[in-house]
Amino acid sequence: MNCPMCGNEMKFGKIGARAGAGLFWLPDEEKVKFIVSNNIIEKHNGIVLVDCNEWQISHTAYVCEGCRKVIIDY
Ligand SMILES: [Zn+2]
Incomplete structure (x- = not known):
């Protein structure tokens, strides 16, 4: 490519991602605070790129x- x-x-x-923290993307206008679960990310129109529970x-x-x-x- x-x-x-x-x-x-x-x-x-x-x-x-290291230490089980995962990796996510958020639209520029969105903000999340403190504990960031998959549900909260998706509620704010975000995308979970690497889930925090993934081992591979x-x-x-x-x-x-x-x-x-x-x-x-x-
Ligand atoms: Zn380039």
Whole structure:
């Protein structure tokens, strides 16, 4: 896959999270406080990218180190 910013070939790999904290995306206008469960993330129109209960790193991702951009499959 080529980087949508610079056009260079992106490196292929996997994305994960440490210490069972998971990884999520939120729309810019949304905010969550303190304990962030999957339900709260989804209630705020967010997307759970890596569930906090996942033990395996299974989400493939492409990275452009030059632009510091990551494209994640979730
Ligand atoms: Zn790039």
